[in-house]
Amino acid sequence: MEFYFAPLEGITGYIFRNAWEEYFGGADKYITPFISPNAKGCFTAKEKRDILPEHNQGKKVVPQILTSKAEFFIDTAKKLKEYGYKEVNLNLGCPSGTVVTKKKGAGFLSYPKELERFLEEVFEKLYQKEQIEISIKTRLGMEQEEEFYQILEIYNKYQLKELIIHPRVQKDFYKEPVRSGFFKEIWKNSRAPVCYNGDIFTPELYQAFTREFPEIEKIMVGRGILVNPGLLKQMKTGKPMEKEELWQFLSRLRQDYEKEFSGETPVLYKMKELWFYLAHSFTDYTPYLKKIKKAGRLAEYQGIVERLFMEQNLREW
Ligand SMILES: Cc1cc2nc3c(=O)[nH]c(=O)nc-3n(C[C@H](O)[C@H](O)[C@H](O)COP(=O)(O)O)c2cc1C
Numbered sequence: 001m002e003f004y005f006a007p008l009e010g011i012t013g014y015i016f017r018n019a020w021e022e023y024f025g026g027a028d029k030y031i032t033p034f035i036s037p038n039a040k041g042c043f044t045a046k047e048k049r050d051i052l053p054e055h056n057q058g059k060k061v062v063p064q065i066l067t068s069k070a071e072f073f074i075d076t077a078k079k080l081k082e083y084g085y086k087e088v089n090l091n092l093g094c095p096s097g098t099v100v101t102k103k104k105g106a107g108f109l110s111y112p113k114e115l116e117r118f119l120e121e122v123f124e125k126l127y128q129k130e131q132i133e134i135s136i137k138t139r140l141g142m143e144q145e146e147e148f149y150q151i152l153e154i155y156n157k158y159q160l161k162e163l164i165i166h167p168r169v170q171k172d173f174y175k176e177p178v179r180s181g182f183f184k185e186i187w188k189n190s191r192a193p194v195c196y197n198g199d200i201f202t203p204e205l206y207q208a209f210t211r212e213f214p215e216i217e218k219i220m221v222g223r224g225i226l227v228n229p230g231l232l233k234q235m236k237t238g239k240p241m242e243k244e245e246l247w248q249f250l251s252r253l254r255q256d257y258e259k260e261f262s263g264e265t266p267v268l269y270k271m272k273e274l275w276f277y278l279a280h281s282f283t284d285y286t287p288y289l290k291k292i293k294k295a296g297r298l299a300e301y302q303g304i305v306e307r308l309f310m311e312q313n314l315r316e317w
Pocket residue numbers: 006007008009010032033034064091093094137166174197198199200220221222223224
């Protein structure tokens with residue numbers, strides 16, 4: 001099995017990827033949180049920091065682009081090629097209202113004709129002329145899973161590097177159950193190799209998945225790693241994460257954010273965002289999480305985290 005680390009905008013930037021790789025690791029590929037190109041045609045400072053080769057040493061990293069304008073996608077991919085990237089990923093899954101109304105992410109799935117024109121141009125100008133490989137991360141549609149029949153027919157016209165399928169529709173957001181039955185029905189119809197993504201949160205869920213889909217060779221994991229950073233390691237070796245390695249990882253992460261940002265507020269914000277997921281790895285975490293959310297200073301945050309580490313145990317997954 002190949003394991004991919006899912007892009008999680010706001011969380012899995014290069015600082016997180018590097019710290020996580022050092023303490024836990026086990027991802028064969030990382031897709032970056034999306035780059036959203038605009039008419040100016042240049043990366044934001046944050047986007048540039050995230051894709052700089054010196055920030056992504058020793059890992060297979062694939063930048064992701066969120067747009068429905070072929071011209072923007074092509075320009076961005078060519079710039080990424082100059083930084084050494086040979087593959088780019090198209091985001092056709094983001095369910096956020098502001099993205100979808102701009103016809104981007106999952107919103108683009110409602111316009112199959114335009115999507116096909118987009119892919120036609122992109123494959124001609126990038127794949128054929130520039131030898132840049134293109135993969136897609138997709139939902140099944142906007143409203144109904146049946147939309148995917150037509151969408152897959154379009155994808156199958158092109159030489160995709162791979163197709164990462166998150167088997168939900170836009171209106172499911174992340175809450176409704178993944179549509180495993182439908183996924184089972186359609187995944188083999190993809191001409192491109194398929195990577196499965198969605199709700200692999202524990203080693204048991206992973207085992208159940210491999211029993212149900214023994215032929216799938218790639219899975220992408222996102223929130224499960226934020227809850228339990230040792231998840232991939234545990235899935236591979238059976239060995240659960242230890243408190244000490246989690247502690248070290250968090251210290252490194254905080255230090256690296258402190259170097260990146262000026263002032264403690266953005267650092268605090270970043271750490272709090274992670275704790276929204278990570279807290280679930282501890283027994284009886286609720287009162288601690290409430291206090292972490294309320295903490296106004298880093299020192300206060302640190303005190304609560306220290307108490308949580310001392311007073312509670314890691315959950316057994
Ligand atoms: C906070 C957050 C940010 C996300 N950012 C991105 C993104 O930038 N690009 C993308 O393709 N998917 C993004 N996703 C979706 C995840 O990559 C993934 O598809 C989703 O979480 C389902 O996988 P999981 O159940 O393993 O977490 C995001 C999801 C969350 C919760």
